[in-house]
Amino acid sequence: MSASAKRLIVGWQEWVSLPELGLPALKAKIDTGAKTSALDTHSLEPFDTSRRPRVRFHVRPCPEAPELEVPVSADIFDRREVVSSNGVSELRYVISTHLSIGGRQWPIEVTLANREHMAYRMLIGRQAIRTGLLVDCRASFCQPRLSYDLYDGIGRTA
Template identity: 50%
Template sequence: MTGTKTTVGWREWVALPELGVPYLKAKIDTGARTSALHTFLIEPFDEDGVRKVRIGLHPHQNRSDIEHFTVAEVIDERWVSDSGGHREKRYVIRTELRLGATTWPIEVTLTNRDNMRFRMLLGRTAMAGRLVVDPQSSYLAGEKPSAGKHRHAQDSG
């Protein structure tokens, strides 16, 4: 991809509109090839011959009392190594990511690691050709949407 790249900080507010997530804090992780969404529930099932997964998220950092459930189509299963070298087979989904005013499709692995500080890691594959990371900055794409309560709040960008 050519053209102007957006500069982002090491952490940013993002939305996953197709999954009904108006905002969550993501770590922009240049050390990770693949993006990851941290979930507390991953339930695979088939619907009319299509592999899907029911996902349960705690979209807010340090808040396990707020839950969000959604369903997505599984596009693959992959072995992924974390930063500690542990290998795990993960489901992969494709969904849209909104960062600032821009939305594009990304692939995301699902992992039941709800204890992670960030609910999402945005990896290099999702950033390629689009983003440049300023590691000294945060939230260059915009502050957290002023949604009040998280339930079905309108995403302001």
């Protein structure tokens, strides 16, 4: 099999999932201009267990259904200063989780931020784009479509 045949081709927007976080379907923007990935979160609250610092938050995966909220908790991997596209610097929590696109899965780091006024609940930055992933900036949704119906019974209403 040639090297190009092994590559996963994605468009500038794709359906993705974060299975470890209980998020089976999100529309994401693939942004090679952004260094880090970001996930839209609400009600962010750090807490400590006896062994490690953690964070709990809610994700509203569907922009058209803001009443759907999925409660999530994760280990805090880091805190980083992130400069947004409008030039504003913000200290954000960073978590590590697995990203799934088109049947492939790999670990990524994700910053947690309020993106409710952004078009996409998730931004995939270039640190998350691995060898074997090719971004076709002219294309959209090259990988199989996921559905917000996958949240039936998972989330709760706000």
